[in-house]
Amino acid sequence: MAKQIDALMKVRDLPVGFTAKPGSTLEFKTGDWRSMRPKLDRGKCSYCGFCYIYCPDGVYQDMGKDEKYYKPDLDYCKGCGVCAQECPKHCIEMVLEEV
Amino acid sequence: MAAKPVGMEVSIAVSEAVMLCDADVVAAYPITPQTHIVEHLSELVADGKLDAAYIPVESEQSAMSSCIGSSAAGARTFTATSSQGLALMNEMLYRAPVLRTPVVMVIANRALSAPINIWNDHSDIMSVRDAGWVALFAENGQESLDMTILSFRIAEDPRVSLPLSLNIDGFTLSHFIEPILLPTREEVRAFLPPFRPIVKLDIADPISIGLLGTPESYTEARKATDDALTASKQVVSEAFAEFKKHFGREYRVVESYRAEDAETILVMMGSIAETAMTAVDEMRDRGEKVGIVRLRLWRPFPVEEFKAAVRHAKNLAVIDRHMVLGVPDGPVALEVKSFLYADEVRPNISNYVLGLGGRDVTRDDFWHITERAKQPGAGQRPRYELVGVME
Amino acid sequence: MRAAETPFEKVTAKTFPKGPDALASGHRACQGCGEVLALRLILKALGTDVIAVSATGCMEVCTAPFPQSAWRMPWIHVAFENAAAVASGVESAVQTLRRKGRGPDRRIPVIAIAGDGGTADIGIQALSGALERGHEDFIYVCLDNEAYMNTGIQRSSETPFGANTTTSPSGLKSKGQSTWKKDMPAIAAAHGVPYVATATPAFHLDLMSKIRRAAAIHGPAYIHVYSSCPTGWRLKPELAVTIGKLAVNTRIFPLYEVLDGRYVLNRRVEKPVPVADYIRLQGRFKHLKDEDIAVIQDRVNQEYERVEKLAQAFPVEVAQAG
Missing domain, CATH: 3.40.50.920 (Rossmann fold)
Structure with a gap:
């Protein structure tokens, strides 16, 4: 699933000074590291944002005032389970990732 | 151009040249026989003759680290050192070329310890000859001043953008009083364009500098640096030719x-x-x-x-x-x-x-x-x- | 005399910055990394109108493998021991170019980020120089995960007593690390800098507000951030935040600020959780016996009391960030 890093470049194609563009790790999907996946029970969600705040990988996205919940971007979620652990309403469950 | 040469210690002439080049940041740590250069630079800053930040760092390792940071942030950057100071910079010396930070450094060449010895030979520069810096040698006082001005022009040329060391023999050149023709600020400004970095820490166009080079890219990164260094020879010769037009004095790579x-x-x-x-x-x-x-x-x-x-x-x-x-x-x-x-x-x-x-x-x-x-x-x-x- | 401080907006639950992270996803930090969580929140508090400097270490390696970078602001890494010196150069350049009309005409904070090894061991000289020189817009953050994790969990001077690391192994004649943590905040404060603070991502508003204050203050700021490491601590990845809260609530890691030398205890822990509850969650301490933990408990009591007394000695009238 993940587009893997392409560090193979010809000398003439290298950026001067061996630099990188800002935020370009987005090209590297870390979702395939995951063995467990967060499963949300939106019925219990109080829209407190702790999942969003405490996610080390910043995968939760604010779905806005109408939807009132945060949705994990599974392209990047590594499945650490911090969100489930910190959710005060226990509305996130870590379930086995099915391939 | 001053009509007559002035009797001046060569270290002072080098500092005056850095002032004439309007350097923005000087980061240096004292070591004999480089000291007169940085002492005079700090005086020039203290007297308002050079509008620069003088960073009195706590070691040469930090001197070169600060210089790389300063140069990457877009400032014309100068330092000077000798011998053990150069040795303490070693790790950073190998990094600056790959990051393409055109720091200019005068080395008042001095023997490496042990035994500890403050006097002149070339063991310091020879110990870092593979680091990837452009390296020039001056023979006398006038050359030292001229080469300092040339150093900024060469290092900062967008086709080069590499750090440069100007080597002047410690004591036997750095501490001699010689007749020196001092150019004016206007003359130097006409010769030396403003520093326009090609790799820059810029809020408006943020890039990341100093990345991890895995086996997939390390070889190519080293080769790109070697290509840049090799190609700089042409720019050196061009700068010498241009210098002759402006100042009348002629220099060659050999x-x-x-x-x-x-x-x-x-x-x-x-x-x-x-x-x-x-x-x-x-x-x-x-x-x-x-x-x-x-x-x-x-x-x-x-x-x-x-x-x-x-x-x-x-x-x-x-x-x-x-x-x-x-x-x-x-x-x-x-x-x-x-x-x-x-x-x-x-x-x-x-x-x-x-x-x-x-x-x-x-x-x-x-x-x-x-x-x-x-x-x-x-x-x-x-x-x-x-x-x-x-x- | 208080150092000058530009007004700054504290981070509250209501004002939590919801925009895109200043540290992008796709970095290679371990699952449940407390350090990258700290980094993400720190950068979120600052935004992208800053220049960041990293020391070599986990955060540098996992955020910037060529040709990619997670950093959304200008960022530079040069070496392990010199983040403070590189940041000194950047800061001096930014100030000078502003003065000479060749850079943005506003304050641009320069933040140097290093681990505990890059701060308390190999980088302490460069840090000391930078703090002493008084750089105006200079923030230094130590992300303390209590060992050299990037090279494979070797002990540092910030490894806690009793912890098993690959160079402080427990054994028949060893209880693991034999020394107590070097007091880096006190060392930083001894330089007479205007701002020193401790923080943890588990108390995220406190952490982010302290970073904002560090940016607002004129002069060097040092922030020591507790950063859990599931790999090196043998800690379940989901406990990254839980362990941080426990570190504070056991009094192991008190949250305080040092404002111009005056200590402010930000979070008084009235009923501390026993240290054993913290220790027993981590495999690095699993060899410790109850009597070893009692020794640690004694030390924690003493250290907390010391900070508390320092805070009592300096009744500070200023509003605390935390």
């Missing part, structure tokens, strides 16, 4: 003195060439066909220009100011021999190491070396001759 018809050529770098010229004049008066080829540009090594300068000689006496312990040749001789190896006709090359740790280099030494270089079998000697060693 300098020759009475070498055109010489049978024996003495190869050297730095201020001992002044003494050598006197010796060559004396020997010429006695009919000796001897001359000097001096490397002004040490990195990138000007192979073609060097070969052209020595091609006709019967004997090459390569003079080193540093010993490569465990190897029978000095560093300059090692390289010269390797460059000439594939040539069908090559001179007899013999190697002489002298002037270590501040030991005087005299006219007699050059007489002696010339005699030795002419001897049959000089090119087959198994190792260098350590001139004047007491064994």
Whole structure:
């Protein structure tokens, strides 16, 4: 699933000074590291944002005032389970990732 | 242009040149014999004559680190050091070229310890010759000032964008008072364009600098740096030509003195060439066909220009100011021999190491070396001759 | 005399910055990394109108493998021991170019980020120099995960007593690390800098407000951030935040500020959780016996009391960030 890093470049194609563009790790999907996946029970969600705040990988996205919940971007979620652990309403469950 | 030369210590002339170039940041740590340069720079800042930040760092390691940061942030950046200070910078010296940060550094060349010794030789710069910096050598006071101005122009040229070291012999050049023509700020400004970095920490266009190079990219990153360094030779020559137009003084990457018809050529770098010229004049008066080829540009090594300068000689006496312990040749001789190896006709090359740790280099030494270089079998000697060693 | 401080907006639950992270996803930090969580929140508090400097270490390696970078602001890494010195150069350049009309005409904070090894061991000289020189817009953050994790969990001077690391192994004649943590905040404060603070991502508003204050203050700021490491601590990845809260609530890691030398205890822990509850969650301490933990408990009591007394000695009238 993940587009893997392409560090193979010809000398003439290298950026001067061996630099990188800002935020370009987005090209590297870390979702395939995951063995467990967060499963949300939106019925219990109080829209407190702790999942969003405490996610080390910043995968939760604010779905806005109408939807009132945060949705994990599974392209990047590594499945650490911090969100489930910190959710005060226990509305996130870590379930086995099915391939 | 000031009509008359002014008597001035060479270190002061270098600092004045940095002021004339309107450097933005100076980060330096005191070490003999570089001190007069940075002392005078801090005075120039304190007096408001140079509008720069002077960072009195706590070590040379931090000096070079600060310089890399400053240069990457878009500031014209200068430092100076010697010997152990250069050694302490070592790790950072290898990083600056790959990050393409055009820091200008004057090295008041001094012997590396041990034993601890504050006097002149070239062991400091030779210990970092593979780091990827452009390296120039000055012979006298005027050259030191001129090369300082040229250093910023060369290093900051967008086609180069590499750090540059200007080597001036510690004490025997740095502390001498010489007649020096000082250009005006306007003249320098007309010659030296503003610094426009090609790699920059810029809020408006943020990039990341200093990335991890895995086996997939490390080789290419090193090659790209080597390509840039190799290509800088052309820019050096162009800058010298441009300098002549502005200031009238002419410099070449390889300098020759009475070498055109010489049978024996003495190869050297730095201020001992002044003494050598006197010796060559004396020997010429006695009919000796001897001359000097001096490397002004040490990195990138000007192979073609060097070969052209020595091609006709019967004997090459390569003079080193540093010993490569465990190897029978000095560093300059090692390289010269390797460059000439594939040539069908090559001179007899013999190697002489002298002037270590501040030991005087005299006219007699050059007489002696010339005699030795002419001897049959000089090119087959198994190792260098350590001139004047007491064994 | 208080150092000058530009007004700054504290981070509250209501004002929590919801925009895109200043540290992008796709970095290679371990699952449940408390250090990258700290980094993400720190950068979120600052935004992208800053220049960041990293020391070599986990955060540098996992955020910037060529040809990619997670950093959305200008960022530079040069070496392990010199983040403070590189940041000094950047800061001096930014100030000078502003003065000379060749850079943005506003304050641009320069933040140097290093781990505990890059701060308390190999980088302490460069840090000391930078703090002493008084750089105006200079923030230094130590992300303390209590060992050299990037090279494989070797002990540092910030490894806690009793912790098993690959160079402080427990054994028949060893209880693991034999020394107590070097007090880096006190060392930083001894330089007379205007701002020193401790923080943890588990108390995220406190952490982010302290970073904002560090940026607002004129002069060097040092923030020591507790950063859990599931790999090196043998800690379940999901406990990254839980362990941080426990570190504070056991009094192991008190949250305080030092404002111009005056200590402010931000979070008084009235009923501390026993240290054993913290220790027993981590495999690095699993060899410790109850009597070893009692020794640690004694030390924690003493250290907390010391900070508390320092805070009592300096009744500070200023509003605390935390």
